[in-house]
Amino acid sequence: MLALWLPRLPTDARERLMPPELRTRPLALLRTERQRRMVVAVNRAAAGRGISPGHTLSDARALEPTLEVAEATPEADSLLLGRIADWARRYSPWTAADEPDGVVIDITGCAHLFGGEPALAADLTGRLRAAGFAARAAVADTPAAAWGLVRFGSPEERRHEALDGLPLAALRLPAEMVEGLHALGLRRIGDLHAMPRAGLAARFGGRLLQRYDQAFGRLDEPISPRRPVPDHRERLTFAEPIATPESIAGALRHLLGRLCKGLEAAGQGARRLRLDAHRTDQRVDDEPQSLSLGTSRPTRDPAALARLFAPLLERIEPGLGLETLVLSATETGPLSAIQTGIDGEDANSGLAELVDRLTLRLGERAVLRLVPRESWLPERCVAPHPPLESLPAQKPWPAGQPRPLRLLTPPEPVEATAPLPDDPPLQFVWRGVLHRVRRAEGPERIECEWWRPEGSLGLAMRDYYRVEDDGGRRFWLFRAGLYQPEENPRWFLHGFLG
Structure with missing residues (x-):
């Protein structure tokens, strides 16, 4: 698990919108509490003047008369954190925002694509710092341990012994519980090892032991990704960025071949596909360029899917080059073995591909199919239905009763x-x-x-x-x-x- 910490996210977001000559000035974000203007976030320059969250505006002005102030916008900061979590999907599909200033990323099976865990963490924080965000990252075996290490320890350490020396606040405990533990002489996580669990639970409740067990992996802490992770997904990272239409189309054909092999092994066919293109000059809070298409029936024919994607690839703007392509089957359907002709082609694929191409060109609402509807009245017994959506439960027309064409x-x-x-x-x-x-x-x-x-x-x-x-x-x-x-x-x- 990789924990990303953005300690100055609110002020960094404001400074990115300022002219460069104003970014070095002390800045504080304010919120009104009980008729008082309170400081809730400060930038690095203001922190150097001794201003910190919790000061009133008058106290902050006394420390720095030239302090720049602005209203805190927690909703906008939360949206920005979500966009950063989405941007981090370039490293792993399993990302989740950790309010108010962090992101948790499950990098299991992904680190080798970036040269290992240290290289992945360095690339992640390097891109964020280049975008104007203060950022730290730490890797550990559990989300709780990574959270504590990135905020209170050394990001390079991931051993259990490194957790022992961290303060109790690294367990994500309420401040009043930490003060109660301090009153007993317990100040480090390692101090809890020798304490009887029953006594701790009786005095501080089950939350203390829950956080303690989560940090050391004795209790699972599931991470819910911001977006559903498709069962069938292929990723291709390039040693050198690509920008020509031929290279992008070739990379897509390679991804389609790998994806269709996985679908065949699972007895599935793709109904909807999404291609995400990550540019080298993509900003942190920008979504990757995405192309989506649907098919009228489950399919796993790489050549047919490549023909459907071909006119869409013109919409990709590579900029300085694409560094990663991710192809996902966002919707699938059962597809058993297909009987083909002597030439190896599916006899029914021509009509399905025609419907798919017309839908891409004209739009899903312009191409419809008629499906049975439960009504005996001839003018009401059929209903239009989009060809790319799954068919509803159908009741066949009356048997033995001819109907006009x-x-x-x-x-x-x-x-x-x-x-x-x-x-x-x-x-x-x-x-x-x-x-x-x-x-x-x-x-x-x-x-x-x-x-x-x-x-x-x-x-x-x-x-x-x-x-x-x-x-x-x-x-x-x-x-x-x-x-x-x-x-x-x-x-x-x-x-x-x-």
């Missing part, structure tokens, strides 16, 4: 002649043309939903007929309502069967 929206009224009471029509007039019926099937009765007092046409019941006219044309007609003594039902043409 084309529906009229809304159904168009026709004049029909039909025997009573439920026989199909003998003829009908549609758009001024007479159609004589030679063959007919039906009726198929469809009732409107009970929660709708009337159908979309103000009709409560329909009898559908499949008819063929003397010219071989097939239509889908329905009669709305029943024959009544004082009212005749209406007829409508709803679609074409072929």
